[in-house]
Amino acid sequence: MASKDRAREFRRLVEERSIDEAFELLLRHSDRTRGYLRLRFGPFLGGRTGVEVTVVETILRAIQDPSDLDLDARGGLEFWLFRKGIAVAQDRIRADMNGGNGVWTDALPSEEQRIAREALEDAIQRLPEDERAVVELDVEHGGRAPMDVLVEKLGKKPEEIKRLRSSARARLLRYWKPEVEDDR
Secondary structure (H helix, E strand, O other): OOHHHHHHHHHHHHHOOOHHHHHHHHHHOOHHHHHHHHHHHHHHHOHHHHHHHHHHHHHHHHHHOOOOOOOOOOOHHHHHHHHHHHHHHHHHHHHHHOOOOOOHHHHOOHHHHHHHHHHHHHHHHHOOHHHHHHHHHHHHOOOOOOHHHHHHHHOOOHHHHHHHHHHHHHHHHHHOOOOOOOOO
16 A cells, blocks of 8 residues: 555544554554654663653554644655654653653653653763753754754854764763663
């Protein structure tokens, strides 16, 4: 079945209130979303468990509000789900960084939540000042601050900001090692 046909089928299932079938359809076509979320956001979502929770939340949000699904868009259903998945991951990370209960923490016992949050906060504090400033602005803006905002707030050139962002991500992946089971 072509991507556009899958999008039409999904829309039909939602309109007919065949929620279980709509969920299964999206679940079958969520591999790219799952893979990307694991690579890009995995450590910040709590590993495999957090990514799976995020994928399920993405599917539920997609079923609740399919209004932005463009049946004729290139990439169809999978690309639409992929974009929704990124937005859900960013929402969860932002909520967690702001002290909310929005990220993978729902799936973890409270002690593990505390350990993971403290490890992430410690990792951010260990970053050099310029890198930490980029990360904090990125978090404030849902995962990636616009370049013009970073240039204005940090007084640096775009090339330098790109280098700082890349370096910060690499350091965070090295520094952040919460004692949470990742079942990889």
